[in-house]
Amino acid sequence: MITTTGLTKVYRSRGRDVTALDGVDLHVREGEVFGVIGQSGAGKSSLIRCVNLLERPTAGTVTVDGLDLTALAGRGPRAGRELRRARSRIGMVFQHFNLLSSRTVQDNVELPLEILGHSGADRSRKALELLDLVGLADKAKSYPAQLSGGQKQRVGIARALAGDPKVLLSDEATSALDPETTRSILRLLRDLNRQLGLTVLLITHEMDVVKSVCDSAALMENGRIVESGTVGELLATPGSELAAALFPVGGAASGDDRTVLDVTFQGEAATQPVISQLSRTYNIDISILGAAIDTVGGLQVGRMRIELPGRYEDNVVPVGFLREQGLQIDLVGQEPALVKEGAK
Amino acid sequence: MQPLLSQACWDTLYMVGWSTLIAVVGGLPLGVLLVLTDRGGLLQNTVANKVIGQIVNVARSMPFIILMVALMGFTRSVTGTTIGREAAIVPLAIGAIPFFARLVETAVREVDGGLVEAVQSMGGNTWTIVRKVLVPESLPSLISSTTTTIVALIGYSAMAGTVGAGGLGDIAIRYGYQRFETELMWITVAILAVVISLIQFAGDLAARSLHRRGGRSGPGPRLRFLRAAPAPETETV
Numbered sequence: 248m249i250t251t252t253g254l255t256k257v258y259r260s261r262g263r264d265v266t267a268l269d270g271v272d273l274h275v276r277e278g279e280v281f282g283v284i285g286q287s288g289a290g291k292s293s294l295i296r297c298v299n300l301l302e303r304p305t306a307g308t309v310t311v312d313g314l315d316l317t318a319l320a321g322r323g324p325r326a327g328r329e330l331r332r333a334r335s336r337i338g339m340v341f342q343h344f345n346l347l348s349s350r351t352v353q354d355n356v357e358l359p360l361e362i363l364g365h366s367g368a369d370r371s372r373k374a375l376e377l378l379d380l381v382g383l384a385d386k387a388k389s390y391p392a393q394l395s396g397g398q399k400q401r402v403g404i405a406r407a408l409a410g411d412p413k414v415l416l417s418d419e420a421t422s423a424l425d426p427e428t429t430r431s432i433l434r435l436l437r438d439l440n441r442q443l444g445l446t447v448l449l450i451t452h453e454m455d456v457v458k459s460v461c462d463s464a465a466l467m468e469n470g471r472i473v474e475s476g477t478v479g480e481l482l483a484t485p486g487s488e489l490a491a492a493l494f495p496v497g498g499a500a501s502g503d504d505r506t507v508l509d510v511t512f513q514g515e516a517a518t519q520p521v522i523s524q525l526s527r528t529y530n531i532d533i534s535i536l537g538a539a540i541d542t543v544g545g546l547q548v549g550r551m552r553i554e555l556p557g558r559y560e561d562n563v564v565p566v567g568f569l570r571e572q573g574l575q576i577d578l579v580g581q582e583p584a585l586v587k588e589g590a591k
Numbered sequence: 592m593q594p595l596l597s598q599a600c601w602d603t604l605y606m607v608g609w610s611t612l613i614a615v616v617g618g619l620p621l622g623v624l625l626v627l628t629d630r631g632g633l634l635q636n637t638v639a640n641k642v643i644g645q646i647v648n649v650a651r652s653m654p655f656i657i658l659m660v661a662l663m664g665f666t667r668s669v670t671g672t673t674i675g676r677e678a679a680i681v682p683l684a685i686g687a688i689p690f691f692a693r694l695v696e697t698a699v700r701e702v703d704g705g706l707v708e709a710v711q712s713m714g715g716n717t718w719t720i721v722r723k724v725l726v727p728e729s730l731p732s733l734i735s736s737t738t739t740t741i742v743a744l745i746g747y748s749a750m751a752g753t754v755g756a757g758g759l760g761d762i763a764i765r766y767g768y769q770r771f772e773t774e775l776m777w778i779t780v781a782i783l784a785v786v787i788s789l790i791q792f793a794g795d796l797a798a799r800s801l802h803r804r805g806g807r808s809g810p811g812p813r814l815r816f817l818r819a820a821p822a823p824e825t826e827t828v
Binding site: 299301325326331332333334335337339341343345346347348349350358359361362363406409410416 | 633634703705706708709710711712713714715716717719723724727728730801
């Protein structure tokens, strides 16, 4: 649904070139919720703003719903008619909502329809329908300043849906909201994704957002996509930073002479009594440092951090045994670098 | 004395009213253009921005009485005369256009860039952004700017007496200063004070009522008055 190839964005400031995007290849399938996560300055914002060409990429192409937007954009700095029409088919929600304070909630939702040239009756019917969909039917005549943050974002979402988009871009839509409101907004996005078959590309610095709504995710660092895939694939990737951050288990080694392993169970494997088998077969004592079972992206996943006596070299055989059981084993040599939370 | 004063009052309002109208019609697009053509603006054009900015700066810093004299030829070609109320409107309006344009520029610059981006993401063009975002969102400030302009124009219009346009300022100078009729001068001053207060009050009320629909309560009218009033005085010198 959304494909970028070799997307590059270089900003020139005071004679110095700053590379925000460094050859990003992204592929978002139709109907999925795709999360791009990264620290501030990793290039997430530039990426999402390049998708609807609010930011002109320096090089590379962006294709949305089969339409090559970079080709539509032309060479001039201003958006031509065709690009503007394509943009109207891509909804966008913003961190700071960006509602017009001079207009009522309903008039805000009608704005995209005004731009599309719909008639007055048509606009108000559609706007009320959308406000109903996001649960704000009773606030149609209020002004944005009279709403809470969560309500404002619901208006923002209703507005983004006014042009019947197939794609919704979410630029840190929940970063200005408290955890409870964040959950309700994410639930709404998830529902819309299911009900309307909407493809959602969201960027965030909060791992919880990816964990609760995303089918797929990508990790960005220094303008590059470092890891990317469906949540299941990521969890099955040995040493995946994203997987470790999505599903962290704590616990440090109790001494130098120990081997610490992260064991990840998915689906069937979770039912086998592997740890006791391991203990009996090799006659070793196993300490469990941490364990958790959770649902990540709709997938039941278990992860356990265990400690075996002796160095890794001494434990090659037991580790092989665990791998044979279809478990994913990650050696915890050094702590996997978690994606740190950082305010935008 | 009364017909003299009521005529002067009417003359002042007539000149100020028309020149404000022209200043708003001319200054609004100019101010918006100053923002749009600026670096990073929607119609970024450094040359146009520099040229407009320079014209506005020069016209704004020109003492009004000199502007009036310098524009005499132009005034004659527009109104057919250089004397009287109509003739005074021309320099008043031309003096007020750049003044208002700068105020518009400041007001429009205050509009959150995120709103512009939001409308761009909906497929809106520059004209849509001006009509649906920049002007409506800065409307409370634009109304305050108009109030400031009217008050400044009342100040400018005192000099219009030199071209025989009459008005309150003219009375104060001719009767009060030149003929030592202090009483008449003080009455004129009182009328001017009342007129200016009324205009300021009405303008603040309008701006505040627009603000209030956003749920925020803007600064009170008295506070605004204190802040807004001294500005035009420096312009009238």
